[in-house]
Amino acid sequence: MLILPELYLILFSIIFLFISLGKSRQNVIITAKVLSFIAFFISVLCLTQRGELFYSAYRIDLYSQIFKILIALGLCLVVFMFSDKDGIETEHLPEYFMFLSLSSLGLMMLSSSVELISIIISLEISSYSLYVIVPLRRSQDSNQIEAAMKYLFFGAISTGIMLFGIGYLYSITGSTFIAEIFPQFRALMGQTFGVFALILTLTGIFFKLSLFPMHFWAPDIYEGASNVTTTFIATLPKIAATALLIRLATIATPIHFNFVNALIILSALSMTFGNFVGLVQRDLKRLLAYSGIAHAGYLMMGILTLNADGIASAIYYITIYVFMTLACFYVIITISRQGENATLDDLTGLSKRSPLLAMTLAVAAFSLAGIPPTGGFTGKFFLFTNAFKQGYLPIVIIGAVNAVISIFYYLNLVRMSYSKDTTSFEVMKLSAHEKIICYVLIFIIIYMGVLPFGLMNIFKFSLLF
Amino acid sequence: MEQQFLLMNTFSFPILSTAIFLPLVGAVLLFFIRNETAIKATAFITGLINLVISFILFSGFNPETHNYQFGEFIPWIPSYNIHYVLGIDGITIFLILLTTLLTPICVLCSWTAIKERVKEFMFCLLIMECAMIGVFCALDFILFYIFWEAMLIPMYLLIAIWGGPQRDYASIKFFIYTLFGSVFLLVAIIAVYLVTGSFSIPNAMFRDYSMNFQIWVFLAFAIAFAIKVPMFPFHTWLPAAHTEAPTAGSVFLASVLLKMGTYGFLRFCLPITPKASEFFAPLIIVLSLIGIIYGGYVCLSQTDMKKLIAYSSVAHMGFVTLGIFSLTLFGFQGALLQMLNHGVTTGALFLCVGIIYERTHSRQIYDNAGLGKIMPIYVGFFGLFSISSFAFPGTNNFIGELYVLLGIFKNHKIAGLFAIPGAVLAAAYMLRLLKQIVWGREDKREIADMNIREVIYLIPLCILVFWMGLFPRPFVFTIEKTLSYLHSQLNFILR
Numbered sequence: 001m002l003i004l005p006e007l008y009l010i011l012f013s014i015i016f017l018f019i020s021l022g023k024s025r026q027n028v029i030i031t032a033k034v035l036s037f038i039a040f041f042i043s044v045l046c047l048t049q050r051g052e053l054f055y056s057a058y059r060i061d062l063y064s065q066i067f068k069i070l071i072a073l074g075l076c077l078v079v080f081m082f083s084d085k086d087g088i089e090t091e092h093l094p095e096y097f098m099f100l101s102l103s104s105l106g107l108m109m110l111s112s113s114v115e116l117i118s119i120i121i122s123l124e125i126s127s128y129s130l131y132v133i134v135p136l137r138r139s140q141d142s143n144q145i146e147a148a149m150k151y152l153f154f155g156a157i158s159t160g161i162m163l164f165g166i167g168y169l170y171s172i173t174g175s176t177f178i179a180e181i182f183p184q185f186r187a188l189m190g191q192t193f194g195v196f197a198l199i200l201t202l203t204g205i206f207f208k209l210s211l212f213p214m215h216f217w218a219p220d221i222y223e224g225a226s227n228v229t230t231t232f233i234a235t236l237p238k239i240a241a242t243a244l245l246i247r248l249a250t251i252a253t254p255i256h257f258n259f260v261n262a263l264i265i266l267s268a269l270s271m272t273f274g275n276f277v278g279l280v281q282r283d284l285k286r287l288l289a290y291s292g293i294a295h296a297g298y299l300m301m302g303i304l305t306l307n308a309d310g311i312a313s314a315i316y317y318i319t320i321y322v323f324m325t326l327a328c329f330y331v332i333i334t335i336s337r338q339g340e341n342a343t344l345d346d347l348t349g350l351s352k353r354s355p356l357l358a359m360t361l362a363v364a365a366f367s368l369a370g371i372p373p374t375g376g377f378t379g380k381f382f383l384f385t386n387a388f389k390q391g392y393l394p395i396v397i398i399g400a401v402n403a404v405i406s407i408f409y410y411l412n413l414v415r416m417s418y419s420k421d422t423t424s425f426e427v428m429k430l431s432a433h434e435k436i437i438c439y440v441l442i443f444i445i446i447y448m449g450v451l452p453f454g455l456m457n458i459f460k461f462s463l464l465f
Numbered sequence: 466m467e468q469q470f471l472l473m474n475t476f477s478f479p480i481l482s483t484a485i486f487l488p489l490v491g492a493v494l495l496f497f498i499r500n501e502t503a504i505k506a507t508a509f510i511t512g513l514i515n516l517v518i519s520f521i522l523f524s525g526f527n528p529e530t531h532n533y534q535f536g537e538f539i540p541w542i543p544s545y546n547i548h549y550v551l552g553i554d555g556i557t558i559f560l561i562l563l564t565t566l567l568t569p570i571c572v573l574c575s576w577t578a579i580k581e582r583v584k585e586f587m588f589c590l591l592i593m594e595c596a597m598i599g600v601f602c603a604l605d606f607i608l609f610y611i612f613w614e615a616m617l618i619p620m621y622l623l624i625a626i627w628g629g630p631q632r633d634y635a636s637i638k639f640f641i642y643t644l645f646g647s648v649f650l651l652v653a654i655i656a657v658y659l660v661t662g663s664f665s666i667p668n669a670m671f672r673d674y675s676m677n678f679q680i681w682v683f684l685a686f687a688i689a690f691a692i693k694v695p696m697f698p699f700h701t702w703l704p705a706a707h708t709e710a711p712t713a714g715s716v717f718l719a720s721v722l723l724k725m726g727t728y729g730f731l732r733f734c735l736p737i738t739p740k741a742s743e744f745f746a747p748l749i750i751v752l753s754l755i756g757i758i759y760g761g762y763v764c765l766s767q768t769d770m771k772k773l774i775a776y777s778s779v780a781h782m783g784f785v786t787l788g789i790f791s792l793t794l795f796g797f798q799g800a801l802l803q804m805l806n807h808g809v810t811t812g813a814l815f816l817c818v819g820i821i822y823e824r825t826h827s828r829q830i831y832d833n834a835g836l837g838k839i840m841p842i843y844v845g846f847f848g849l850f851s852i853s854s855f856a857f858p859g860t861n862n863f864i865g866e867l868y869v870l871l872g873i874f875k876n877h878k879i880a881g882l883f884a885i886p887g888a889v890l891a892a893a894y895m896l897r898l899l900k901q902i903v904w905g906r907e908d909k910r911e912i913a914d915m916n917i918r919e920v921i922y923l924i925p926l927c928i929l930v931f932w933m934g935l936f937p938r939p940f941v942f943t944i945e946k947t948l949s950y951l952h953s954q955l956n957f958i959l960r
Contacts, residue, residue: 355585404644
């Protein structure tokens with residue numbers, strides 16, 4: 001079965017559709033956990049599948065399967081992070097999980113689509129589900145509604161721009177299949193017109209990645225949506241967006257320096273902007289939003305090399321980014337038991353209240369900042385090396401300086417939880433299940449930092465097809 | 466490629482890896498122990514076993530060769546030519562011994578001083594030891610960098626959790642300052658990799674790089690190392706970090722972490738960018754002299770014991786960089802000896818401050834003055850380490866400074882003349898401190914003298930002070946071959 005993971009996710013959402021029709025809300029969360037774990041399991045089983053479907057509009061290969069595993073694993077972790085008290089009305093829980101899985105379905109389809117129309121359809125499947133779940137939050141003040149509206153409008157606009165770019169691609173080449181567009185369009189990449197058309201097409205992806213000019217939605221939506229929803233938005237769509245970005249951006253080759261320069265500028269602006277604004281944030285989710293903007297910039301450093309090594313390192317980076325962001329969000333979810341937003345001050349004395357959570361946060365923060373021996377360092381190291389190898393010295397230096405700037409606010413997270421004392425505190429008891437998630441995330445972050453070569457080789461291998 | 470520099474390990478087990486990762490194993494073991502005394506004992510025994518291992522290492526060390534010994538080579542990330550390569554030579558053998566000696570001492574000195582979160586404290590100490598030994602053993606840039614940076618995290622936590630009242634400010638400043646330098650180090654490492662195609666450190670040495678390349682790489686290296694040393698304009702993190710850190714943290718910081726900067730100069734700057742080193746030598750010498758004299762003057766006005774010793778570190782480390790950039794064999798030997806001496810003496814002085822702080826809960830000189838009659842044993846030790854600190858003949862620092870001055874007078878006579886007042890200043894501020902501590906106050910107070918545990922951990926350092934002061938030959942002999950090879954290679958390139 002080539003598309004078993006996708007079919008399974010459809011089944012997943014249908015099950016929750018039926019649950020939502022019934023009255024009982026008893027075992028929704030536990031069902032979701034079991035089903036999402038099976039989703040991960042199935043996607044791993046389908047790793048070695050290869051083939052094409054739907055008149056070659058849908059390709060299953062190692063590349064797409066790796067991204068599907070990542071998406072399924074991300075979904076699984078997000079669902080496992082869900083606890084009863086998270087800010088979703090119990091009444092809406094089945095619908096919530098239904099849309100989560102539908103969105104993941106769209107993202108999985110995105111990583112397999114090799115035809116422009118199916119790309120748009122997958123993108124919209126994943127986006128629309130998210131538009132629905134953003135306002136689902138218990139405290140019904142205007143914040144989450146505002147967030148939902150902004151997300152919807154910005155999303156629609158960026159899709160519009162993307163469609164505009166796709167219109168160009170189609171009008172020039174007369175085809176919507178990426179495989180047919182490639183050879184014809186590559187000849188045009190030397191011209192401003194070609195660069196313009198491609199950048200327009202990529203806009204929708206930049207939106208998902210929250211790269212600089214398309215970043216403005218991120219802080220507000222992160223702040224307005226419930227903690228788990230934000231966790232989802234901050235991680236999974238970025239995985240699929242990277243997959244698609246790599247598919248489309250490789251129309252260009254390193255000799256198309258106009259295009260590369262455009263990406264370099266976007267990358268530099270994105271990391272600089274994200275890090276500088278991140279410095280002054282107090283709300284943890286806003287802080288992580290700006291961190292996400294900065295990290296999208298780092299990610300672009302890998303993409304803009306446009307060679308296999310660089311792109312493999314970009315995949316490596318998005319993978320580690322997902323885990324370290326998940327770890328940060330997990331701490332936020334756990335310390336705000338009522339589902340409210342957490343600020344920096346809420347971290348005060350965390351190392352005494354819950355040493356394990358403080359350690360998870362510290363590992364994630366050091367990783368985000370790029371300090372060895374964590375995965376964040378290894379990922380950045382690969383990105384810097386490959387960009388340097390291609391001769392893009394300025395972006396390497398900008399990236400290095402940014403790494404130093406960002407340490408201020410990442411270290412602030414650690415500082416708050418370790419060196420600020422509180423006079424009164426209550427010890428937080430973590431359940432076994434919560435401890436396991438912490439250990440798993442810490443393990444993955446350290447493992448990816450110390451032993452990167454296996455994964456790197458797989459990623460690079462997957463690009464050969 | 467590596468094999469030509471690397472004499473493979475002749476022991477039946479990978480001794481360097483054992484020395485690096487044994488503390489890590491000990492640190493993990495701590496998590497399964499609940500009793501506090503057992504935790505301390507485990508940490509102490511781990512440190513002790515590692516000390517024994519490093520003695521075995523020393524017994525097998527061959528001082529007749531300049532090559533890297535006890536080599537280990539495991540492919541790590543082959544597609545990037547990154548490998549797990551370890552090896553030590555004359556420069557690093559004593560630095561490793563110093564590290565392994567200080568770890569059990571640090572555990573002992575924290576025995577009663579650390580009252581809360583003992584497990585995490587010992588965990589941090591052992592992780593520090595792991596990373597510090599790793600830095601000295603690594604012969605691969607990336608391996609080196611990972612250990613180099615990994616050191617920051619436990620050190621940051623040591624200051625941030627168990628530090629003094631201003632620990633928040635001090636720990637952040639320490640972390641950001643050093644990280645700032647390290648990022649440039651990383652960029653330089655990648656630049657060297659792109660030229661040589663490998664991350665091997667020995668492979669990058671003594672190559673014919675262009676002058677332009679050398680200058681940029683040297684500057685990037687130098688920023689990282691100068692912050693770590695710390696050299697004059699980059700020293701401001703040091704007093705804050707030293708003052709706020711717990712005793713064990715100060716000892717590690719002074720005795721080992723500062724040596725990483727000068728070690729970096731010896732291992733990276735000179736062999737990889739020799740021409741740029743010669744080009745920038747006058748600048749570094751001037752900065753060192755400013756450090757020596759400025760550090761001395763600032764010391765004169767300190768009222769806080771820890772701060773005084775911290776600033777004296779700036780002055781002492783100035784002598785080390787002075788020796789290195791005199792680019793003479795005497796200078797190199799003096800610099801390396803001075804690194805060890807400073808590690809022993811300043812470490813011991815911080816331990817002494819820790820001992821008195823535990824009793825009076827003050828680091829102010831006035832609060833701790835007039836101990837001569839109250840704590841005779843303590844004052845004896847303190848006096849010895851103080852006079853060693855200003856290079857009294859017969860103590861270890863005298864030999865180091867003598868070698869450095871010999872080296873600097875050979876190449877830069879004027880610079881030598883400026884270094885002399887620095888040595889005099891050292892006597893002035895240390896004697897002032899000593900006078901205050903021994904005779905400063907008349908009133909009688911009840912302060913318990915040193916207990917047996919404290920005497921035990923100061924004795925080894927005491928022995929070293931005299932040994933290196935009176936009979937330095939074995940030390941010089943061990944480091945001689947490596948340094949003379951370095952010197953002859955430099956001469957060959959620069960002539």
